[in-house]
Amino acid sequence: MSTPDPTDEDTWDVAMVAEYGPELFNYLRELEAKYCPYPYYIPQVQSEITWEHRATLINWIVQVHERFNLLPETLFLTVNVIDRFLSRRAISLSRFQMCGAMALFVAAKFEEINCPSIRQMAHMVSNNYTVDELLKAEKFLINELKFEMGYPGPMSFLRKTSKADDYDSEIRTLSKYFLEITIMDARFVSSPPSWLAAGAYYLSKRVLQQGSAWTDIHVYYSGYTEEQLVPLADMLISCCLDYETHHKAIFDKYSGRKFKRSSLFVREYLSKWRATASSL
Incomplete structure (x- = not known):
């Protein structure tokens, strides 16, 4: 898409700034390649985690996401953060749920107006991890991803x-x-x-x-x-x-x-x- 649609009424609406539309979406197409996870991180990066473990984690995240009534963008960014992080860093299975919880926590901060608190996230993981452990995991995750959260879901x-x-x-x-x-x-x-x-x-x-x-x-x-x-x-x-x-x-x-x-x-x-x- 290189030019705005001349038959679309938004093209002639100054408030819609349609003239920038093609450039914006071409840029998003560049970003989707930049933020693409490594498709074979299981088992080439992760030795303890399987695709079945991932499916179980995502299933849990869907339920937590719905419980907090979060935006669809938050869910897709969460999954992208998980996959990109696991593409770079091997973790133990015992820390896998923590990884998912903090990915959701970070994604919510990025996308939502009102996001869950860290204590609510601790409750969601049955308090298996302390608040301090979760905050350290959050810091580690965003540092590993170099604070790059602009995934175009x-x-x-x-x-x-x-x-x-x-x-x-x-x-x-x-x-x-x-x-x-x-x-x-x-x-x-x-x-x-x-x-x-x-x-x-x-x-x-x-x-x-x-x-x-x-x-x-x-x-x-x-x-x-x-x-x-x-x-x-x-x-x-x-x-x-x-x-x-x-x-x-x-x-x-x-x-x-x-x-x-x-x-x-x-x-x-x-x-x-x-x-x-x-x-x-």
């Missing part, structure tokens, strides 16, 4: 892509569900957030059966063609088929009214899809 790219459909709330909510399940999967650790956001949005339109799923305007705002997104959409579907072992906490979270029961909708959709496929 997928929500920024999702908002941009959503413009192609005038920010349709049903598509966006369903997209958030598909986006969140990617944090549970080792295959997506180093995936560009712009690609994940575009793939989640593409699959949402396909599931909702909204006509031609991917038009030129979607390519314009997302930066990805349908051919680039189909493999990702297929992977997301396979994750949803195995939701009980793949992302149970996220499934439960998105089964409520707050998220329009998106996970239940997807389960029903896939059930009908499988029944149709088996009858052919």
Whole structure:
């Protein structure tokens, strides 16, 4: 994307400063490469921690994140901080939950107006670590990452892509569900957030059966063609088929009214899809 969309009314709204949009999002695409974790840090960096341990930790973080009612950006930054830290520094399994808790604590400070206190975080880890231990861990973590917290999470790219459909709330909510399940999967650790956001949005339109799923305007705002997104959409579907072992906490979270029961909708959709496929 090199120039603003001339057919978009925001292009001519001075308050929207649309002329800077292309440069801003091109810069975000540079940052997503800069803040990309090492995809093979397990087992090449970590000797005690497995991908199963990571999945258990992220599952716990999703529940703590929801309990504090934090922003989606905080969740994605937390996971990125964990993966980048573990890409650089080997830790023991006994310190793994501490790492996750402090990653969430740091991410909340960066993204939220009101964030959890250090004593609340100590309570979340069942007071297995003292407040002093947690604060030392926080200092160690941010020093190891050189205070670089400007990760451009997928929500920024999702908002941009959503413009192609005038920010349709049903598509966006369903997209958030598909986006969140990617944090549970080792295959997506180093995936560009712009690609994940575009793939989640593409699959949402396909599931909702909204006509031609991917038009030129979607390519314009997302930066990805349908051919680039189909493999990702297929992977997301396979994750949803195995939701009980793949992302149970996220499934439960998105089964409520707050998220329009998106996970239940997807389960029903896939059930009908499988029944149709088996009858052919």
